[in-house]
Amino acid sequence: MKIRKSYGSYGERTVYIHENKKEETILVAIPSLEWSWFFTYDEAGGELLNQLSESLSRRTDQSEAEELASRIRQWTGEM
Template sequence: MKIRKSYGSNGERSVYIHENKKDESILVAIPSLEWSCYFTYDEAGEELQERMMKSLAERTDDSEANELSGRIRGWTGEM
């Protein structure tokens, strides 16, 4: 599991990223928002970022949701 810090307009958020190489999947969680997202390697891309952004927007404002979804996409793309 990797833990990343996201510093944005709403302060610091800890983002937990767990990669399951056997199942080719990733689980991302942000405990401070009580939010998580599960996806497979095949789902990574623009559509996934949009899905995460919509889900995050239910927990925080639109600008932070956009910021976090972009960072998560970048971090998980490096894995």
């Protein structure tokens, strides 16, 4: 599991990322938002950013959701 910190005008968010290489899946969680997202390697394409942003916008404002989605996409892409 990887733990990342996201800093922005909204404050600090701790992001937990778990990669299951055997099953080719990734689980991302942000406890302070009571939010999580599960996806496979195959789903990690361009549409993922939109899905993450849309889901996060239900828990926080749109600008923070877009920023977090972008960072999550970057962090999971590096794995």
